[in-house]
Amino acid sequence: MRSKYDVIVVGARCAGSTTAMLLARRGYRVLAVDRATFPSDALSTHMINAPGVAALRRFGLLDAVIAAGTPAIDKFTFNFALTDGPVSLSGRPLPSDGIRTGYAPRRTLLDKILVDAAASAGVQIREGCTFDELIVEDDVVVGIRGHDRDGVTVEERARLVIGADGRSSRVAKLVEAEEYHTRPRLQYQYFTYWSGLPTDGFEIYSLPSRCWAAIPTNDDLTLVVVCWPNAERLAFRADIEGNYRATLELWPEFARRVDHATRVEPFSGAACANYFRKPYGPGWALVGDAAYSRDPITAQGISDAFEGAELLTTAVHSHLNDNLPYEVAMADYQRIRDQRRLPLYEHTTQLARLEAPSPELEQLLLAARTDQAAMDGFVSVGAGTISPTEYFGPGNVTELLERVGR
Ligand SMILES: Cc1cc2nc3c(=O)[nH]c(=O)nc-3n(C[C@H](O)[C@H](O)[C@H](O)COP(=O)(O)OP(=O)(O)OC[C@H]3O[C@@H](n4cnc5c(N)ncnc54)[C@H](O)[C@@H]3O)c2cc1C
Known part of the structure; x- marks a missing residue:
């Protein structure tokens, strides 16, 4: 019997709704299930860098994010405490697909826009539906079993089941997806929202073992996220508010601004494991954090989820429509993702160690602060529009040092 669906997607936020939407727009019959209902928040900060913003524009969804009053972020300032004193670098990222602006829409807003866009594309969305197990026949995944909010069993079949169920992906666990390039959790962060704390765009403060960022978001609020090494998370947790405020005191000018602001939400905290997973097998695929997760310090997760959704949609379409063998189409998906993501992944996991800059990096930062292009x-x-291997490569560094006469 022909399945009712071509594809079932488990999880309906950045990766799931987007993948479901893109597949439905190509004419596939798609079911997306999520145990959450929407709008609802996610345990995540939500800075979207230029590549993710460009993806939202490609999807036709950027206008909705802007219309909801999400402030544009056009200036990025990195503040460092170097051996000889503070240094600040301010600039605007080079474009990604013509976009240089970032946005930080609340997840209640962003995820609802994505779910609604998937529904408008023809995806059947089942909210409040928890995925429990895969249906496997002859070693091939052919469907899912789960339950709704009343405990009623849900069983559906499709040609492909996609796990977009986040960092704790049950789909990835059940298929025993192989992990590689793994790194431990490196930093632990607590964040909250402030009113009366205007910022000059995106501000980041980087000191040895401590780091924080201030990011403007909807409703005139500012998200401030404070990072400590993961090894110190229990000490951080022992007095979250006290430690958060004491960290901000390390840059007194910033702390004085916070003195005049009002905290309007409780603190939330999390750390992320770092891994790539093999994102496909017989009858199943993974996308978003289920497939690949990196520390949030460079704010790439949402952009990566969008990119993964586009790559996976291309692979699925190549197989289902153009008859490319499944293994070939999906191996392309994995290969392209890994090639594109690995350099920034390595850079991100290095930054997330919160170590003091090396003497070479100090020299580079001191040189760069006098040169707008640098x-x-x-x-x-940081925005993901230049590869770290290109920027920090010997050719670029030598050229920069010569240009500024160092
Ligand atoms: C503290 C923190 C800060 C971050 N900051 C940023 C940032 O500033 N910028 C950025 O780009 N990224 C950031 N990230 C990363 C970003 O949150 C993720 O990369 C992004 O949410 C991945 O989207 P996703 O759709 O793969 O997963 P998720 O957003 O986690 O969505 C997974 C969905 O699957 C559903 N689900 C899970 N299990 C089941 C089940 N069994 N049955 C049914 N449904 C299920 C969940 O309900 C959820 O809705 C941060 C992450 C953390 C933890």
Whole structure:
């Protein structure tokens, strides 16, 4: 019997709704299930860098994010405490697909826009539906079993089941997806929201073993996220508010601004494991954090989820529509993802160690602060629009040092 669906997607936030939407727009019959209902928040900060913003524009969804009053972020300032004193680098990222602006929409807003866009594309969305197990026949995944909020069993079949169920992906666990390039959790962060704390765009403060960022978001609020090494998370947790405020005191000018602001939400905290997973097998695929997770310090997760959704949609379409063998199409998906993501992944996991800059990096930062092109290049690495291997490569560094006469 022909399945009712071509594809079932488990999880309906950044990766799941987007993948479901893109597949439905190509004419596939798609079911997306999520145990959450929408709108609802996710345990995540939500800075979207230029590549993710460009993806939202490609999806036709950027206008909705802007219309909801999400402030544009056009300036990025990195503040460092170097051996000889503080240094600040301010710039604007080089474009990704013509976009240089970042946005930090609340997840209640962003995820609802994505779910609604999937539904408008024809995806059947089942909210409040928990996925429990895979249906496997002859070693091939052919469907899912789960339950709704009343405990009623849900069973559906499809040609492909996609796990977009986040960092604790049950789909990945059940298929025993192989992990590689793994790194432990490196930093632990607590964040909350402040009113009366205007910022000059995106501000980041980086000191040995401590780091924080201030990011403007909806409703005139500012998200401030404070990072400590994961090894110190229990000490952080022992007095979250006290430790959070004491950290901000390390940059008194910033702490004085917070003195005049009001905290409007409780603290939330989390750390992320770092891994790539093999993102496909017989009858199943993974996308978003289920497939690949990196420390949030460079704010790449949402952009990566969008990119993964586009790559996976291309692979699925190549197989289902163009008859490319499944293994070939999905191996392309994995290969392209790994090639594109690995350099920034390595850079991200290095930054997340919260170590003091090396003497070479100090020299580079001191040189870059006098040169706008160098500062734009530096902030572009964090935004994901220049590869760290290109920016920090010997050719670029030598050229920069010569240009500024160091
Ligand atoms: C503290 C923190 C800060 C971060 N900051 C940023 C940032 O500033 N910028 C950025 O780009 N990224 C950030 N990230 C990363 C970002 O949150 C993720 O990369 C992104 O949410 C991944 O989207 P996803 O759709 O793969 O997973 P998720 O957003 O986790 O969505 C997974 C969905 O699957 C559903 N689900 C899970 N299990 C089941 C089940 N059994 N049955 C049914 N449904 C299920 C969940 O309900 C959820 O809705 C941060 C992450 C953390 C933890």
